[in-house]
Amino acid sequence: MGVNTKKLIQKYNLKLTKSLGQNFLIDDNIVKRIVDVAEITEKDLVIEIGPGVGSMTVELAKRAGKVVAVEIDKRLIPALEDNLGEFSNVDIINKDIMDVNINEFRGESGNVKVVANLPYYITTPIIMKLLEENNDNIDIMVFMVQKEVAQRMVASPGKKDYGALSVAVQYYTKPEKAFDVPPHCFVPQPEVDSTVIKLKVNETPPVKLMDKDYFFTVVKAAFGQRRKTLVNALHNFKALGKSKEEIKEILKKLGIDENARGETLSITQFAELSNLLFRSSQIM
Template identity: 55%
Template sequence: MDRLSSHRATKDIVDKHGFKFSKSLGQNFLIDDNVIDKIIDGARVKEGDKVIEVGPGIGTLTREMAKRAEKVVAVEIDKNLIPILKETLADFDNTEVVNEDILKVDINKLVDEKLSGGPVKLIANLPYYITTPIVMKFLEEDIPVTDIVVMVQKEVADRMNAVPSTKDYGALSVAVQYYCDTEIVAKAPRHMFIPQPKVDSTVIGLHIREERKYKADNEQLFFKTVKAAFGQRRKTLLNSLSSMGVLDKAKIKEVLAEAGIDEKRRGETLSIEEFAHLSNIINKNI
C-alpha cells in the first residue's frame, strides 16, 4: 500500500469502510505529504524511537512514522476507525492501536507496558478543545517524554510560542515554555484536510528540556502567580497579585520592590525568568 496522504487515497479508504466523520470528535484527516514529513522531522523521529500517537485517523501519519521508529502506539478514541487501522497498518508489526480516550489513559502505565518504559515522543493531530489538557497532562505528570509535536489551531500555536509584551503571550505561553523550547514546525491551511475545518492549523514542536531553565522553588505557587498575573490583563501586577489571597497588598508591594519589578507593570510584560524570581520571593514571604 502506498502513502495514504492524498485526497483520493483517503476518500477511497473512508468510502470502502463506510466511515462517517464525527464533528464532536473533531475529525479532519491530513492529506498533505509535505506536512506529514515535517511533523516526523519536527519530532526528530529516528531508528530506536518509541512514539505515542494520539488521533491516528486512518493511519496516514502512523505508517510513515513506523518506517523510522522502533514502535508506534496509536491511541484512537473512535471504535469505528479500528478496523480501518487494522487494514492500513497490517504491513507494520511495530505498530499497536489502543482504542481509548487519551485523557483517561494512565500514560505511565502505557509507556511501561507497551513501550519498555520509554522515553517516548508524543505526536498528535488533536481536536482543538482537548489540545491544552493533553499537552499539559504530558508535561505535568512526570511522563518520560522528550518531544511533543502537535497539530493545533493556529491561534493556539501562536499562544504557545509567544514572547512577552505581545497580544498572544499569556498563561499558556508561560506554562509551555517553562518546560520546553518551542518551534513552529509547519503551517497547515484548511484545504490540506478532509473534510475541511473552518480554521487554519499549525504544527508546533515542544522539545522538553532535560533540566529546568527557570528555577521555581515552589512550582504550584509559580503557576498560581502566573495565573493571577494574567487573570485580568488590564490590571497592574500590584492589583492582580493581591487578588491571589496569599499575601496582602502591602506585602505584595514589598515583594515586587524586592524583586526589582515595577508594581505598575502588567503580567504580559514579565519574562518567565521574572515570574520564577517573583514567585520565589513570594514563597519566602508566606
C-alpha cells in the same frame, strides 16, 4: 504513496464527528514533513494521539522502533487495523488519551516521542497533561495545532499572545514553530489555519522554583485578569491571600514597577516573584 484517506473513509462509511474535532490529513507531503520534524528513528517509541484512519501512523511505523496509536473513536479502529496490518511494530489502543498513563510506555533506548494532529477543542488540556505528568519520559513532542495556539506557545513577554500557556510550555520545553498547514490539506476542511509545532522537552527547567505548584498559581493569577495591574490581579486571587502592600513590597524588591501587568514579566521574573511570595507565606 501514503494511505488514501478519502477512500478509507468511504470504505468504512465513516461519518466524522464534529464533537471530537476530527479533521484528517490528506496530504502525504505534509505527513512526511511532520514525521521529519519529529526526527523519528528506529530507536524511538512513538505515541501518536488521534491517528484517525492511520495516514501518519503508516509513515511513523516505517521509521520508528514502535508506535502506540491512541484513538478515542472505536468506529475508526477497523480502518486503522486494516491500514496497519502489514506492520508488526504498531499497537492500537482504543482510549481517551486523557485516561492513558504515558509513563507505562518506554522505548528500549529511553527515547519516547509524541506526535499528534490534536483536536483543537482539547489541545491545551492534552498538552498540559503530557507536560505535567510525563515530562521526564518524553524527549520531543510534535503537534498540529490551531495557528493561534502555536503563536501563544512561542510568544515572548510583552506580546499580545503571551500568557499562562506561553509560560507553562516554555517552562517545560523549548517550543519552535515548524510550518503552517492550510485548511485544504484536511478532510473536512477546518475553518482555521494550522501550525506544526515542535516541543523539545527541557532536561532541567530554565528557572529554580521553591514550589512549582505555587509558581503556576501565581502565573494563573497574573493572567486571570489581564487588564488589571499585577498588584490587583494577585491581590484579587484569594488563594494567594496577599495584601496589596505585601505584593507592592515584593515587586519593589525585584525592581518591578507596581503598575506592571502580568504579560510583561519573563519566566525568570515570575520565578523570582513566586519564590518571594511563597517564602513570605511560609514565614507567616
